[in-house]
Amino acid sequence: MVTDASRDDIVRKVDLVQALVELGVPRSGLLMVHSSLSSIGNVEGGADTVVDAFLEVLGPEGTLVVPTFTIPAANDPEFLFDPASTPSNSGAISEAARLRSGAFRSIHSRHSVAVIGPLASEIIDPSTISAWGSDSPIAQVMDQGGMFLMLGVRFEYLTAVHVCEIELDVPFRQTRIARRLLRQPDGKIVSFSSQVYPPSGEDPKMDFNRVGRLMEVAGKVKIGSVGNAIARFFVGHEVRAMARAAYELDPNIFVVNNGKPQQLPDGFTVKTSKGYVCVVDPGRIYDGS
Numbered sequence: 001m002v003t004d005a006s007r008d009d010i011v012r013k014v015d016l017v018q019a020l021v022e023l024g025v026p027r028s029g030l031l032m033v034h035s036s037l038s039s040i041g042n043v044e045g046g047a048d049t050v051v052d053a054f055l056e057v058l059g060p061e062g063t064l065v066v067p068t069f070t071i072p073a074a075n076d077p078e079f080l081f082d083p084a085s086t087p088s089n090s091g092a093i094s095e096a097a098r099l100r101s102g103a104f105r106s107i108h109s110r111h112s113v114a115v116i117g118p119l120a121s122e123i124i125d126p127s128t129i130s131a132w133g134s135d136s137p138i139a140q141v142m143d144q145g146g147m148f149l150m151l152g153v154r155f156e157y158l159t160a161v162h163v164c165e166i167e168l169d170v171p172f173r174q175t176r177i178a179r180r181l182l183r184q185p186d187g188k189i190v191s192f193s194s195q196v197y198p199p200s201g202e203d204p205k206m207d208f209n210r211v212g213r214l215m216e217v218a219g220k221v222k223i224g225s226v227g228n229a230i231a232r233f234f235v236g237h238e239v240r241a242m243a244r245a246a247y248e249l250d251p252n253i254f255v256v257n258n259g260k261p262q263q264l265p266d267g268f269t270v271k272t273s274k275g276y277v278c279v280v281d282p283g284r285i286y287d288g289s
Helices: 013-023 047-058 092-098 137-143 160-168 209-217 236-249
Strands: 030-035 063-067 113-116 147-151 176-183 189-196 222-226 229-235 268-272 275-279
Touching (some): 013 047, 013 229, 030 047, 030 092, 047 063, 047 092, 063 092, 092 113, 137 236, 147 236, 160 236, 209 229, 209 236, 229 236
Parallel strands (some): 030 063, 030 147
Antiparallel strands (some): 147 229, 176 189, 222 229, 229 275, 268 275
C-alpha cells in the first residue's frame, strides 16, 4: 500500500533518484517511461530534472526510452514530421528527453520514440515503418528484457499492449499505410510511409487497465511513489505473457467491460485538463502556477 508522501512542496533530484532506486530501477538497465510531470508535484528544475534523475539512476550503460507521439497532429494528411523539431505530444518529460544531446528518435508519423543510451541503435531500426509490429522499437524493448514505468499515469498509456494486440492478430485491428511528409537532416522534404493499425470496424473503447490490474494481482507490478506520483514498475515480457494468457480466456480483455474502465486501487486517479493522473495526494498535483 502506498503511504502519504512528504509534505515538502518541492521535489528535488535527490528525492527522485532515491525513489527510483527504491522502486527497483536498475543501474545499466533498459527502461521505457510513460509519465506525467504534474503528477509528481512541484519538481525543482521541472522535466529536465526528472530526466537527469533517470539518467543518473540508469548510469552511462543504461538506456532510457520515452514515447514522443505526434497525435493528433499526424492525423492531418499534410502533417510534416521533422524528427529534430516536431515536439512530443506525450508530456513534458518525454519532450525534455527528446531534446537531450545524444537522443535518437525513431521515424513514424504517429508513434515515434526517443532513446538515450547505448542500446539506441538496437531499439531503433531506421528501416522499420511499424510502431507496433514485431520489429518496432517498443517490441524491441520487450524483446531485450526492458522494464516499463508508469509514472503518475494509468495503464491506458502502456503502448506495449498495442504490440501484444498485433502479435495476437486481434480482429478489431487492420493494417494500413499512412503516407506523410518527412524533413530529412539535410532539410529536404520527402514522402514517407508509416504502418498504422486503425480499428477494422467501430472504434473499440480500449481499457488496458484490465491487463495492468491482472498483472498487479499476480504480483508482477511493483507499486510505489515518486514525489506525489503513483509509480508502477514491471518487466516488459510480463506484459506479453499476461496479455496472451488473458486474451486466450477473454478475447475482449483489451476493451472496456460493462461500460466502465477497470479501477486501480492504489492512490487516487484524478482527471485533469491533460488526462487522468495517478497520485498520492490530489491536492499536490502541480498546475504550473
